[in-house]
Amino acid sequence: MTGTAVLAPPTTERDPAAIEARGLVVRYGRRSALAGVDVTLAPGQCLALFGPNGAGKTTLLRVLAGLRRATAGTVQIAGQPVGDIATRAFTGLISHQVMLYAALTARENVTFTARLYGVPDPAGAAMAALERLGVADRADTAVRALSRGLMQRVAIARAIVHAPRVLLADEPYTGLDAAGAAALTATLDGLVSAGTALVLVTHQVSEGLALAHHAMILNAGRVVRHDPAPPLDPVRYAADYRELVGAT
Amino acid sequence: MPPDLLAAALLVARKDLAIEFRTRSAFFSAVVFSLLAVSIFYFAWDPTAIPSADLAPGVLWVTFAFSGLLGLHRSFGVEGADGAMDALLAAPIPREAIFLGKAGANTAFVLAVQAVAMPAVVLLYNVGGGVAWLPIAAIAVLAAIGLVAVGTLFSSVVANTRLAELLLPLLALPFFVPIVTSAAQATAQLLGGRPLADAASWLKLLAAYDLVFVAACTWIYPHSLDA
């Protein structure tokens, strides 16, 4: 059963890295979305992923989530190959789309996901997740009736209801106002502190760096820069980024 | 433990049916369409030249094919709207379970529409007494399975394209030909009071079609995905 919170700091020799990806290539014909990418992430760490549109960030996340098979390379999530069905149980996915069923209530959406992941007591876990995101009072409202900010919170609740070891967030700040963004940052921070490994794709340099232990820039399917994050100054980093990928 | 194939398929099917229950718009549209089509067909023939009861099988199964398309179209539409499909694909369930779950929900949908359309045809077309309900219900189930297997797969494919509403009938209708033919011919035999054996060849064809295409579509569905 997944989800035991890992409170200890980065890997010992026996703990598998949360994400271990080597030489990822995603290619069809002449088009190459990823051209050899390595990612290593320990539990309880956050990787901020930056890059221009078309750099391959979404493709990389989809490969890690098991949504897309790589043409070459290996990916292990918590020590298991990503192609296995059971490995997907370790992963949670947040996107700029809410991935919810508009006609169903928040509770129904999250309970459905809990059942898909085989969470014991799915209804209870769903309510717990909604409470954690502060939307429990709207649990029985149809999702379509919620504001964008609340929908995103329900979406996050859906993504974490099974206590994933790895959380993949693809531009989750899209469409959120300042309050929503702050709430999101707080939630993600809490999850990372409790041992979840987080890959965060975002265009918001400052928000990304605030949470990150590492920062990576992807361009044209390759890693062009990879730094440990804490010493980085957001302003300088943003300037470097623009220089690296060309003005956007 | 994540659910196995059958349990996951049931989860997906229940979810789809719950959504349909909540809105009911697709169901009512399909039912109304069926009734309208059945009514319009009646006026397309001269009732003195051809007894309307003879037209009934053809009308019933042709409208079945088209009303089925209406229902199928929304099957993957509900996933695409907010990217919910990704959530299903990221879950630790076999991909085939998604297909089987949706096909299951679609079968229930199509049969529910037929449950209204069939009595309507019997009524409006003055189909004579002694309608062999059980065998005709069996035809309906077999036809629904075949239609839904192919239709669910194609609706998954066209959901990601620009011309979805046009493409679904265009791609699916050639595949419906053996279904409509078999169902209509078998129904005509049965309504004509012929013994079951006469309709048997058509039923066997339908059953063979169902076996082949349910297996093929279930197998091919994961290949139609990105992953």
Added chain:
Amino acid sequence: MTSPAKPAPLAASPIRTPSVDGLLVLGVVAFAAALVRAAFFTPPDATQGLAQKIFYVHAPSAFVALYCACGLVLVCSALWLWLKDERLDRVAEASTEVGLAFMTVVLITGPLWGRPIWGAFWTWDARLTLSLFLWFVLLGYQILRGAVEEPEQRARYSAVLGVLAGLLVPFIHLSVYLFRTLHPMPIVLKPSSPSLSSEMLVSFLFSMSAMLLLFAGLVRARYRLAMDQAELEHLEGRG
């Protein structure tokens, strides 16, 4: 420092469409020659008369369209699902387009032959019916391809349709067979392949070979065109 990504190498060297495509020219010339021979240098059939000569176009077209084109699409689709090689998709694409053209010829020459011989423009016999529905499927294939932008997705959906269409063929056959068995339809003259004198047989074989050559030439030319276009797009994208 950015390292510019090198373009991924093509599985084979870039195809160049030559200024003179030998095979295609040969096919066209052979086809023209076959037509001339059939029209002017072959004796007309005793019972069916001049109209029978359409047979020299109709039958080979049907053979090429049904067996060569559709068979090629089926095989390439199945292989693509396994190997995911772009070239297989391009061959299937070329085969479908050319097959659609040949199938259209079949559907036009069929009624043209049928009217004087059978007394009816259209009889729902097995081959014509199958040709009609495969024509729809091929058309659907083309439209599907036109509706999907992304190359891999387009190839994937096309391959799925190709494989399923292959499974459909026996069921259409069976449906028509069962239909005709249970509902024998009166026809003025029973349509059958004419028994051929040696001269007519030679013309027929010549015509068949010409059609095969033409098919091969057209498919290869279309394939090269598709590959060249892909190459051009790729270069423009990176340029």
